[in-house]
Amino acid sequence: MVAVQVLKNAISKDRISSAILLHGHYGVGKTSVARIISKSVNCRMRNSSSEPCNKCKNCDLIKKGIHPDIIEIDAASNTSVENIKQLVDNSRYLPTIAQYKIYIIDEVHMLSNSAFNALLKTLEEPLPHIKFILATTHKNKIPSTIISRCQHFHLTRLNSQDIISILTQVTTQENIVCESKALHLIAKNTKGSVRDAISILEQTYLYNEIITENNVYKILGLNSEDNVDELTHKILNNSEPKEVLSLFRELIHSYDPVVILEQVLDSLYKYISSNPQDSKTNHIHIIWNTILHDLQLLKYAPSIHNASEMIILKASLITSLPTPENIISDFYSSQKKNL
Ligand SMILES: [Zn+2]
Structure with a gap:
């Protein structure tokens, strides 16, 4: 992440400002970065x-x-000017053991205008022993007078590889035994949110101290990909609808049918992206569209279980139907015969 590199350089050159504003989407790790900055500027063995x-x-x-x-x-629960005035008063005292006293104000955009004004005075005349780290998801709601007093950094969502390296760092530091497949699975299912990724890691650890891929599946409420791939395989290979339905019923016995249908979509995507020239491509597109479309309609169904079984049955019949391309070519060949 570029912002993190800039921050590291600022810290190493002792150019870190007395007020830092971190902004970015929910879960990108603003508070984690704020804590790392707090450690870095105060660490005795950096x-x-x-x-x-x-x-x-x-x-x-x-x-x-x-x-x-x-x-x-x-800031969401300390929005008033009194809260900030009290904070400003306390900030005058020197730190007890650290070099810098650090105030991390999360969701800072929630402060009232008068609270922002009280804060602004301190930012305008910064005391040398204090640093403010402001974090927000809504930079546009922060007065420009505050923004102009801060070094600001935009934190972006991380890619899977970044999430995996953060999780690896955490597990190594904490001496947690884990399968690398488990970390890949967490990264894949947390869409760039460090907070969600660490929370899944913690929950899996509480479930069982050894982090396995299987346990992560359980915590995420997902079925193992192998079982879902088998279901997809049956759908694509024209298996008897009865057989497809019976495997689907086995899966939804312990898992949410909507999640299983979404996993079938993932599995179809995985299949087509590794075999783009496959002869089943047209059918796969139709099956994918059908499931996706019907998933949107599930909310109107009187029973999610029954409706999801109907969806899977419909999907299982698609490979036995001609595709539009088949119909067109059949039409032309019959025309030729008639000539
Ligand atoms: Zn240290």
């Missing part, structure tokens, strides 16, 4: 690339969320 050691007293207390000089505030 390495040459400005990464905190994660071992010294400051790092340890920040990691545990109990550092007396790192104050995290949720």
Whole structure:
């Protein structure tokens, strides 16, 4: 992430401003980045690339969320001017053990106008021992006077590879045993959100201390891809509808039918993207469209279970039907015969 590199450089050159604004979508890791900055600027054994050691007293207390000089505030529940005035008053006292006292204000756009004004005064005359880290999903709701006092960084959604390396870092640091397939599965299902990825990792760990792909499937409420691929295989290979239905029923016995249908869509996509020239391509497109379309209509169905069985039965019949291309070519060949 470019923003992270710029931040690292700013820290290593001691050019970090007294106010930082982090903005980006939900779950991109704004509060995690804020905590890493807090560690980096206060770490007693920071390495040459400005990464905190994660071992010294400051790092340890920040990691545990109990550092007396790192104050995290949720602006959504502390919107008033009194809250901010109190914060500003307290900020005058020197830090207890860290070099910098750091105020992390999450969802800062929720502050009232008068609260922003109270904050602005402190940002205009920054005390050398203080840093403010403001985090927001809505930069446009923050007064420009505040923005102009901050170094701002836009955090973007991470790709799967970035999520995997963050999860690998966490599991190594915490000595957690895990399968690499499990981390891939978490990354694939959390769409760039570090917060969601770490939360799934934690839940899987609480379920069983060894993180396996199978356990991640359970936590995500997903069925193993192998079972769903088998169902897709049956649909594509013209198996008896009765057979398709019986496998589908087995799967929805323990899993949400909507999730299984969505997994069938994923499985079809996986098939077609690795075999784009396959003779079944036309049928796959029709099956994919049918399931996708019918999934939107499920909300009108009196029973989701019955409706999802109807969808899978309909999908299982498609390969035995002629495609529009078949009909056109049959039409032309019959015309030729008649000439
Ligand atoms: Zn440290």
